[in-house]
Each structure stands twice: as C-alpha cells, then as structure tokens.
Amino acid sequence: METQAAIRTRRSIRDFDPGRKVSDRQLHELFELVGLSPSSYNLQAWEFLVIRAAAGKKKLRACAEDQRHVEEASAAIIVLADTYPIDYARTTMADRVKLGYYDQQKAQATLAKITAWKGKGAEYRKLKAVRSVSLACMALMLAARDMGLDSCPIEGFDSGQVRKGFGIPGRYEIAMLICLGYRKQEPRQRLPRKEVKDIVHLEALGRPLQ
Amino acid sequence: METQAAIRTRRSIRDFDPGRKVSDRQLHELFELVGLSPSSYNLQAWEFLVIRAAAGKKKLRACAEDQRHVEEASAAIIVLADTYPIDYARTTMADRVKLGYYDQQKAQATLAKITAWKGKGAEYRKLKAVRSVSLACMALMLAARDMGLDSCPIEGFDSGQVRKGFGIPGRYEIAMLICLGYRKQEPRQRLPRKEVKDIVHLEALGRPLQ
Numbered sequence: 001m002e003t004q005a006a007i008r009t010r011r012s013i014r015d016f017d018p019g020r021k022v023s024d025r026q027l028h029e030l031f032e033l034v035g036l037s038p039s040s041y042n043l044q045a046w047e048f049l050v051i052r053a054a055a056g057k058k059k060l061r062a063c064a065e066d067q068r069h070v071e072e073a074s075a076a077i078i079v080l081a082d083t084y085p086i087d088y089a090r091t092t093m094a095d096r097v098k099l100g101y102y103d104q105q106k107a108q109a110t111l112a113k114i115t116a117w118k119g120k121g122a123e124y125r126k127l128k129a130v131r132s133v134s135l136a137c138m139a140l141m142l143a144a145r146d147m148g149l150d151s152c153p154i155e156g157f158d159s160g161q162v163r164k165g166f167g168i169p170g171r172y173e174i175a176m177l178i179c180l181g182y183r184k185q186e187p188r189q190r191l192p193r194k195e196v197k198d199i200v201h202l203e204a205l206g207r208p209l210q
Numbered sequence: 211m212e213t214q215a216a217i218r219t220r221r222s223i224r225d226f227d228p229g230r231k232v233s234d235r236q237l238h239e240l241f242e243l244v245g246l247s248p249s250s251y252n253l254q255a256w257e258f259l260v261i262r263a264a265a266g267k268k269k270l271r272a273c274a275e276d277q278r279h280v281e282e283a284s285a286a287i288i289v290l291a292d293t294y295p296i297d298y299a300r301t302t303m304a305d306r307v308k309l310g311y312y313d314q315q316k317a318q319a320t321l322a323k324i325t326a327w328k329g330k331g332a333e334y335r336k337l338k339a340v341r342s343v344s345l346a347c348m349a350l351m352l353a354a355r356d357m358g359l360d361s362c363p364i365e366g367f368d369s370g371q372v373r374k375g376f377g378i379p380g381r382y383e384i385a386m387l388i389c390l391g392y393r394k395q396e397p398r399q400r401l402p403r404k405e406v407k408d409i410v411h412l413e414a415l416g417r418p419l420q
Contacts, residue, residue: 002211003211003355007353036218042401052412101398131344132365143213175341200237203260205376
C-alpha cells in the first residue's frame with residue numbers, strides 16, 4: 001500500500017473482528033519493519049510482549065480500564081522501553097567500529113556517555129526511552145496498516161498492575177499498549193484535526209505556516 | 211512510494227544537499243499527513259517550529275552539540291509537546307459530541323479527567339506529551355521519505371538553550387529536533403538491527419517469537 005494511503009487509512013480501531021487472527025508469520029514481518037526505526041546510538045531500547053492467548057488478553061483488559069478492544073483484538077501488545085540499555089550499547093558500539101562509523105576512542109567515549117545515563121535519574125531515562133520506543137510504535141501502526149492490519153494505541157492502563165500481572169522488571173517502562181487485529185467494520189468519521197497553520201510555525205512561534 | 215519502501219529507505223541522514231530546499235508547499239503536504247497521527251482524546255499536543263533561515267539554523271546548531279546537519283539540512287524542526295493541552299481539550303470534546311462519539315456527560319467527565327492532569331505533576335505530563343508527539347514524529351519521517359525527503363531525529367541538544375534561544379514557553383517540552391532535507395549521497399550501510407526474536411516475546415517475557 002502507498003505510504004500516504006497507510007497514513008490516511010490508519011485509524012484507532014476499537015471494533016475488531018474476533019474471528020481473524022494475526023499469525024506468527026505476520027508478527028515476524030511486522031516486527032522486522034518496526035526494528036528499522038531510528039534510535040539514539042542505535043540502542044533499539046524497544047521490546048514487545050505480544051499477548052494472543054484469551055486468558056492473557058482478559059487479564060490485560062482488566063489492567064486497561066476494561067477496554068473491550070484489548071480482549072477482542074487478535075493480539076494485545078505490551079510495549080516496553082528499556083530505560084537503561086547498557087548491555088546492548090556494547091554490541092552496537094562494536095558494530096560501529098566494525099563498519100567504520102566510529103574509531104575505538106569514539107566508541108569508548110560514547111559508551112561512557114551512555115553509562116552516565118544511570119546517574120541522570122529515573123525521569124531522564126524514562127523520557128528518553130519512551131520517546132525512542134514511541135517512534136517504533138508509530139512505525140508499527142503504519143506497517144500494520146500496510147499489511148492490511150489495524151491497531152489502536154492505548155495510554156489508559158494501570159502500569160503497576162500490568163507490571164505485576166505480566167512480571168515486567170523495573171528497568172522497563174511500560175510505554176503503551178497496542179491492540180492489533182482486523183477491523184470488523186469501517187470506523188466512524190475521523191475526529192477533526194487541527195489545521196496545518198495551527199501546528200506549524202515558521203522561524204518563530206506565532207508565525208504560522210499559511 | 212510503497213510503505214515498506216518508505217520504512218526500508220528511511221535513514222537518519224547526516225549529509226544533506228545544501229542546495230536543495232524544502233518549500234512551503236512541501237511542508238504543508240507533510241504536516242497535513244503528520245496531523246493524522248493518533249493521540250489520546252485526539253488532543254494533538256504537537257507543534258512544530260520550522261527553522262529554514264540561515265541564522266536560525268546556525269543558532270540551533272550551537273544548541274545541538276554543534277552537529278553540522280542541523281545547519282546543512284534545508285529545515286531544522288524544533289518539535290514541541292504541549293504538556294497541558296487543556297484549551298484544545300474543550301474543542302475536541304465538543305467535536306466528539308457533535309459527531310456522536312460521546313454524549314455531553316461523557317465529554318464533561320473526560321474534560322475533568324484531562325483537567326486533573328495538572329495535579330499529576332510535571333513528570334507525568336511530560337511523559338504523556340512526549341510519547342504522543344513522538345508518534346507524530348515517526349509519521350513525519352516516513353511521510354517525508356515518501357515525498358522523496360530525508361530526515362534525522364536528534365536527541366542531543368541543550369533544552370534550556372533551545373528554550374531561551376527560540377522563546378519556547380515552559381508549558382512545552384522540547385521533544386526532539388528533526389532535520390529535513392535531501393540526502394547528498396547514499397548513506398553508509400545501515401547499522402545492524404536486533405533480530406525479531408530478541409525484541410518480541412510471546413505471551414510471557416523470555417518466550418521469544420522464533
């Protein structure tokens with residue numbers, strides 16, 4: 001599907017067809033594309049816990065303000081943001097040296113910089129991780145649409161309850177949930193969007209792009 | 211361009227062709243697409259300050275670890291996340307009632323919920339805003355690619371310095387910078403990505419999707 005069509009037909013779907021399943025093969029294709037998203041130092045601090053089993057989706061729905069699409073979608077995805085991806089930093093720095101992006105000295109200096117994130121406090125690391133992982137989430141939703149799938153991002157959930165219910169270690173911030181499946185019917189009219197002039201400023205705030 | 215092609219050929223470009231400019235018309239087309247991104251309650255808490263003037267880009271480069279692509283790209287975008295989008299909440303709730311999504315009572319209850327964000331502290335609101343705006347940023351980068359444009363997201367900048375230099379009010383979190391322009395040459399080989407089995411768990415952590 002054309003990119004613009006994927007963007008224009010992506011909708012936050014809340015009525016999923018419970019009879020149509022997302023297969024392992026589809027998940028594989030989808031996440032291979034998601035993994036191509038950009039991230040600081042290529043740290044790829046994203047992990048995805050995909051829940052397709054009925055009991056798991058039921059449990060997750062109970063953590064997510066009882067939103068029924070969590071249970072009715074073929075898969076509900078718990079999106080995890082690693083707030084301290086230091087282990088992988090070593091691997092990706094080695095990749096950089098191997099491919100000639102960095103020399104050893106720059107790789108070491110960068111590793112020291114990433115190591116220092118630990119001292120910058122939880123808020124700093126959470127913001128960094130969630131920002132990065134959210135980029136991948138949008139790639140997920142657009143790639144899904146391209147594959148004929150639908151999605152719905154969810155912010156309304158009890159993070160502590162999800163953490164406890166699914167055994168998520170403290171190093172991960174639970175960035176969002178995403179429902180994945182097939183739309184049951186065409187959704188209602190899209191809610192209006194702001195006009196371009198209301199969101200884009202040229203050179204200085206208050207100088208809208210007309 | 212096909213969505214998968216946009217995803218696969220999107221690269222974080224650091225060598226921009228300084229001779230090729232991004233026009234107002236292109237910006238308009240791009241941001242119309244960006245605006246279709248999903249957001250909690252359709253709040254669209256994103257604003258974009260687009261800097262194309264030489265002096266502005268030079269100033270921004272100085273706030274961004276002297277990264278030369280900030281200055282060499284046709285446009286450097288300061289991405290703003292409104293941490294308390296209460297004014298627009300009233301508009302979007304009225305839209306919901308008008309289109310039959312919500313009744314008056316639900317619209318009022320939701321507005322009260324959004325109003326309560328103010329009491330939840332700066333970290334909560336920052337995380338929420340940055341998460342939402344980051345989704346739009348990935349849509350921006352993919353839509354740009356589809357239009358033949360290139361981009362580079364930047365996290366390495368001094369937020370206080372950008373705030374001061376460009377007069378950004380405190381209610382906005384500066385979510386990231388994005389360079390926008392045309393690639394000068396084909397970039398180097400993409401850095402390796404994690405394998406799908408390393409980022410996707412099925413049903414429980416530690417059960418990788420093979």
